[in-house]
Structure formats: C-alpha cells, structure tokens
Amino acid sequence: MNAQHENLSIYNSLSKQKETFKPITEGAVGMYVCGPTVYSNVHLGNCRTFLSFDLVFRYLKHLGYKVRYVRNITDAGHLENDGESGDDPILKKARIEQLEPMEVVQKYTVDFHSTMEKFNALPPSIEPTATGHIFEQIHIVEKILSEGYAYEKNGSVYFDVMKFNDDYAYGKLSGRQLDDMITNTRELAAQSEKKNPQDFALWKKAEPQHIMRWPSPWSDGFPGWHLECTAMSTKYLGIQFDIHGGGMDLKFPHHECEIAQAEATNKKSPVNVWMHANMLTLNGKKMSKSTGNYILPNELFTGENEVIGKPFSPTMVKFFMYQAHYRSILDFSKEALEASEKGFNRLMDAYRNAANLPTAKDSSFDVTGWRQSCYDAMNDDFNSPILIAQLFEGAKYINAVKDGNATLTETDKDQLQTTMHDFLFDVLGLLDTASEANDGAEKLTGAIQLLIALREQARANRDWGTSDRIRDELQEVGIQLKDGKEGTTFTLN
Numbered sequence: 023m024n025a026q027h028e029n030l031s032i033y034n035s036l037s038k039q040k041e042t043f044k045p046i047t048e049g050a051v052g053m054y055v056c057g058p059t060v061y062s063n064v065h066l067g068n069c070r071t072f073l074s075f076d077l078v079f080r081y082l083k084h085l086g087y088k089v090r091y092v093r094n095i096t097d098a099g100h101l102e103n104d105g106e107s108g109d110d111p112i113l114k115k116a117r118i119e120q121l122e123p124m125e126v127v128q129k130y131t132v133d134f135h136s137t138m139e140k141f142n143a144l145p146p147s148i149e150p151t152a153t154g155h156i157f158e159q160i161h162i163v164e165k166i167l168s169e170g171y172a173y174e175k176n177g178s179v180y181f182d183v184m185k186f187n188d189d190y191a192y193g194k195l196s197g198r199q200l201d202d203m204i205t206n207t208r209e210l211a212a213q214s215e216k217k218n219p220q221d222f223a224l225w226k227k228a229e230p231q232h233i234m235r236w237p238s239p240w241s242d243g244f245p246g247w248h249l250e251c252t253a254m255s256t257k258y259l260g261i262q263f264d265i266h267g268g269g270m271d272l273k274f275p276h277h278e279c280e281i282a283q284a285e286a287t288n289k290k291s292p293v294n295v296w297m298h299a300n301m302l303t304l305n306g307k308k309m310s311k312s313t314g315n316y317i318l319p320n321e322l323f324t325g326e327n328e329v330i331g332k333p334f335s336p337t338m339v340k341f342f343m344y345q346a347h348y349r350s351i352l353d354f355s356k357e358a359l360e361a362s363e364k365g366f367n368r369l370m371d372a373y374r375n376a377a378n379l380p381t382a383k384d385s386s387f388d389v390t391g392w393r394q395s396c397y398d399a400m401n402d403d404f405n406s407p408i409l410i411a412q413l414f415e416g417a418k419y420i421n422a423v424k425d426g427n428a429t430l431t432e433t434d435k436d437q438l439q440t441t442m443h444d445f446l447f448d449v450l451g452l453l454d455t456a457s458e459a460n461d462g463a464e465k466l467t468g469a470i471q472l473l474i475a476l477r478e479q480a481r482a483n484r485d486w487g488t489s490d491r492i493r494d495e496l497q498e499v500g501i502q503l504k505d506g507k508e509g510t511t512f513t514l515n
Contacts, residue, residue: 023049023086029401030085032265033349035273035296036195040403045264046294050088052263053079054255054293056272057149059096060130061111063318064137066354067302067309071269073340074299074348074404076143078267080449081400092258093146097127098153098234099226100247106222110244113233123234137319140336142451148258152250156236159245159253162287163224163238171286175215177227177241181282183220190285192220195296196274222279224249248279256284256292266293270300303353304329317354330356334363337453341366344406344450365414370454372417373446375424376439382429387419389434393441400449409445416442470501474510477503 030043045051055075058064072093082089101108116123138145152159163179166172171186172179183192187200203220223246228235235242245253255263261284268277277296284292301308307315317329325333334342342362346352392415399408416438422428430438446452473492480488493503496512504511 024084026397026401027085027087029397031401031403032295032297033403034294035298036293038197041295043264043295045087046262049086051082051090051265052259053082053089053091053265053267054251054259054263055091055093055146055266056251056268056276057093057095058130058134059100059111060127060134061115062130063320064130064134065309066317066319066322067269069137069141069319070302070343070348070352071267071299072138073141073143073343075267075297076141076451077344077348077406077449078265078297078404079144079146080451081404084444084449090148090259091144091146092148092150092255094251094254095127095131095149095151096247096250097124097131097151099245099250101226106247110232110234116233140319140323141340142337142453144451150254150258152245152254153234155250155253155257156245158257159249160225160238162249162253162283163240163245165287166224166283169286171282172224173217174240177243178215178223179225179240180216180221181224181279181286182217183222183282184218186282186286190282192282193278195278195281198274198278222246222248222275224283248276249283251276252280252283252287252292255280256288261288262290262292262294264293265295265297267297267299270298273298297348299348300351303351305355306353330354330359332356332360334359335455337455338363338366341410341450341452345410347403347405347407349403366452369410369413369417369446372420373439373442373454376420376435376442379420379423379430379435381432381435383431384429385431385434386428387430387434389430389437389441392416392419393437396441396445400445406450409450413442413445470496470512474503474512478510 027043031040032043033040053075055072057072058068075091075093079089079091097112098110100112101110112123112126115121115126119126121129135145163172166181167174167179170182172181183200186192192200193203200220204218225238225240225245226243227241228243232244234244236244255266266277266280273296281292284290303309304315304317307313309316315329317327319336319339321327322330322334322339323336325331339359342354342359343352345362345365392412395415396409396412399405399412402408419428419430420438423430447454473496477489477492480486480492496503502513504513
C-alpha cells in the first residue's frame with residue numbers, strides 16, 4: 023500500500039462533510055456507481071459522472087487498494103417521471119426504431135462502451151444488468167414484505183414510506199422531511215394504487231402492451247427502478263460496502279429509496295460514503311434536447327455540431343472536465359475548451375521535455391515537497407483542479423531547467439518525471455495525443471515516401487501509366503507531389 027492512503031478524505035453526501043476514508047476491509051474497497059439507462063446515446067452529463075468515478079477508481083488503485091468497482095446497466099424497470107410512472111424509455115425507443123427492446127439495449131450499450139473507451143476510462147470490475155438479476159430483486163421484495171415495509175395492490179408491490187419512516191428516517195441523504203413532502207405532493211393518476219404519494223414501486227404489474235415482463239408471486243411484471251441497484255450492489259459488495267456514487271440528480275429519489283430498501287431488508291445502513299458528481303451546463307444554460315442546447319460526445323470529438331463547431335479530442339475533453347472539481351457545476355463553451363486545450367498542450371510538451379533535461383549537483387526546486395502537494399490535492403476529496411495546478415507548477419519548473427534558469431539533480435529529475443507520468447496517465451487517465459499524432463505522421467510520411475520511390479522506379483522504366491496513377495490517386499486524397507531538381511516532395515492539402 024502507498025502510505026498516502028492514510029490521508030485520503032472524501033466528502034460524504036450523507037454526513038454533509040469530509041471524512042477520513044477508512045474501508046470496511048483493510049486494503050480493499052467496494053464501490054458501486056449507478057450506470058446508464060441504455061435507450062439513447064450517452065450524453066456528456068452522464069460521461070462526466072462516469073469520468074469522475076473513473077478518477078476515483080484510478081486513484082484508489084494507485085494508492086494500492088484492491089478495488090471491486092461495480093457499475094450496472096439499466097435495461098429494464100426505469101420508467102419516466104423518476105422511474106415511477108409513464109412509459110418505459112427502452113420500449114418507447116423500440117417502437118420508434120421498430121426494434122426488439124434488447125436490440126435497443128445492445129445498440130446503446132455498445133455506444134456507451136465505445137464512448138468510455140474513447141475517454142480512456144477503465145472498465146468496471148463487474149457490470150451487471152437489471153434483467154440479469156430479476157430473481158435477486160424478487161427475493162428482496164419478498165423480504166421487505168415480510169418485514170412489513172411494503173404492500174401489494176392489484177399485482178404491484180409498493181414500499182410503505184410512512185411505515186418505514188416511523189422506524190427509521192426517510193430523507194436522511196437528501197435532507198428532505200417527509201412531512202414537507204406530504205404537504206407539497208400533488209396527487210397524480212398513476213399514484214391511485216398507493217397508500218401515500220411518496221410510496222414507490224418495488225414491483226409493477228405489466229400492462230398487456232408491456233413486452234418486457236417476468237413472472238413473480240404477485241403478477242407478470244417488472245421490478246422498480248430503485249430496486250435493481252439495491253439487488254446488484256449488495257450481491258457483489260455485501261450488505262454494507264464502502265462507496266456508492268452517481269450523479270447529483272440521483273440523490274433523490276433514487277439513492278434515498280436505495281437506502282430505505284436496504285435498511286428495511288437488512289436493518290443496516292448499506293453504504294459508508296455516498297458521493298455525487300455535479301451537472302454540466304452548455305454556454306451557461308442547462309443542457310436540453312428540447313431547446314437544442316445539447317451536444318453528444320461524438321459530435322464534440324468530430325466538430326460536427328452547431329453549438330461548439332470545432333473538434334476536440336476525447337482526452338482533451340476529459341482534461342477540461344477535470345479542471346473543475348467533481349462536486350461543482352461545469353460549463354462547456356468553445357472559449358473554455360480552447361483555453362483548456364492550450365494548457366493541455368503546454369503540459370504535455372513539458373512532460374515530453376522532462377526526459378532530456380540536463381542535471382546538476384544541486385536542485386533549486388523542492389521536488390519531494392511538490393510531489394507531496396500532488397498527493398495532498400487528490401487526498402482532499404479527489405481535488406483534480408488543484409492537482410492539475412500543481413502539475414502546471416511542475417511543467418513550469420521543467421521549462422525553467424530546459425532554458426537554463428533552474429537546476430535539477432539526477433535523482434530529482436527521475437522523481438519529477440515519474441510523478442508527472444503517474445498523475446497524468448495513471449491517475450487522470452490522459453493520453454499523449456500529440457505523441458500519437460506525431461507517430462501517425464511519421465507512418466504516413468513513410469508510406470508516401472514508399473509510393474514516391476515506386477513512382478520513380480516506374481518513371482525510370484518509362485511506365486508512365488503507373489507513374490501518373492500514383493500521382494493522381496494521391497492528389498485525390500489530398501496529397502500533392504511536386505517534382506523538382508532535387509527529387510520529388512509532397513504537401514498535404
């Protein structure tokens with residue numbers, strides 16, 4: 023274990039304060055993060071949440087913890103209106119696209135994985151699906167019923183929030199008071215089966231047109247949205263585990279309901295530390311499909327959009343996201359992305375220069391103290407913007423040594439280079455895109471030089487047809503050959 027693990031503190035949404043992190047099992051961490059509902063392309067707000075927890079996952083591993091990271095796929099049970107009423111979005115998309123529901127699930131699960139791979143996010147240890155854990159969810163419903171905290175009505179089963187609140191405390195995560203919720207709740211038609219509007223579905227009887235259904239003791243139906251995460255987190259991490267994460271929008275009702283279900287089932291609080299990533303805005307306004315103030319990750323990567331209008335690489339977008347703390351709101355704009363891109367390139371240039379720095383007998387920079395400041399930033403609730411600021415300090419010093427305005431011993435040079443590498447690539451999970459681009463450019467140049475040599479041979483053999491074909495087909499793909507006294511050169515159009 024890295025000795026730094028003793029200094030890690032995390033903001034706990036449940037206690038509303040930072041707490042020194044102490045895992046349940048020494049040297050091991052269990053972490054569950056609510057994954058996507060796979061009925062559409064993953065959007066940037068979702069990406070920010072998953073990248074925030076990729077950072078957490080990477081840093082915990084860097085500290086030497088054995089981490090079991092579970093992130094689910096919601097492929098059933100998540101209705102509109104916070105998962106309580108309305109259409110199933112997967113079935114709705116299946117009707118629109120004339121597909122089987124599981125074709126929709128597969129299509130958008132593949133899109134999600136592809137996008138996360140482009141961001142260089144590590145895959146979770148386990149990625150369970152809601153449909154793969156129907157048995158476990160039915161078992162939990164039976165247990166909650168037996169404990170007296172749920173009731174069946176017309177084939178559906180609902181959690182009795184009032185009864186639960188008498189014995190425990192409903193609203194402890196969100197800070198909401200049940201009396202206030204009752205006062206401010208408007209009766210909806212879909213709530214007519216419930217004893218109280220705050221009650222939520224554990225199992226829903228399927229309407230005749232509802233394709234995705236499973237047999238249960240109460241009806242052919244499907245599990246409630248909140249239930250799946252309780253079932254999958256406890257199955258793979260135990261009835262009590264270390265960290266549960268998700269977007270800020272899931273704090274209520276989703277995570278609040280998870281706590282209630284787990285306490286009603288096991289009489290224990292299920293999670294030690296609750297973490298929530300904040301939302302994204304675009305040009306100062308909430309992202310929304312209906313208003314057009316919206317952009318998908320691939321549209322940002324290609325530049326094929328009307329909002330930003332310029333391509334940015336996935337690793338640069340990730341770097342931009344990490345320049346804000348995961349608990350703060352982050353605004354996307356072309357100007358902010360361009361400024362971040364310049365900083366990213368400066369940082370990578372400095373890292374590449376570090377390997378070739380001259381060394382001296384003495385250092386004019388406290389490398390050990392600077393390295394500790396990098397750990398201090400991450401140990402303070404994964405404070406990536408402060409970490410990046412410290413990496414820029416390291417880059418500044420690298421440039422000073424390069425220009426002859428500072429000195430560095432061989433030992434300090436190695437420590438500086440190692441620290442930059444560890445935090446840029448292992449912890450932040452960035453990619454050196456400039457190096458990749460240079461590597462690609464070198465390969466392209468080699469291929470063109472080969473074609474030029476083949477053309478020269480064809481001309482020497484008076485094979486004008488082959489010579490002209492090489493020249494013309496290169497021209498079609500934007501590569502122009504120029505014949506001169508000193509041979510043939512090329513330019514990229």
